[in-house]
Amino acid sequence: MNKYVTHEELKITELKLENKIDKLSIGIENIPDKIKLLIQDSEKEQQRQHTETVRWVVGTLIIGIVSTSISLFAVFFS
Structure with missing residues (x-):
C-alpha cells in the first residue's frame, strides 16, 4: 500500500x-x-384545542343551566 496520494x-x-x-x-x-x-x-393545533375546550365548557354550562331550570320548575310548580 502506497503512503502517498496522487x-x-x-x-x-x-x-x-x-x-x-x-x-x-x-x-x-x-x-x-x-x-x-x-x-x-403547533399554533393551529393549539387553536383547535382551545376551540374544543371552549365548546366543551359552553356545552357543560348549557346542560347544567337547563337541568337546574327543569329541577327548579318541577319543584316550584308541582
Missing part, C-alpha cells in the same frame, strides 16, 4: 467533500423554513 485521487476526494458541503449548506438553509412550518402547525 493528484487525481486528491482532486476526486476534494470534489466529494465539496459536494457534501454543498448538500449540508442547502440543508442548513432550509432549517428556518422547517421551523416556521412546525411553529405554524
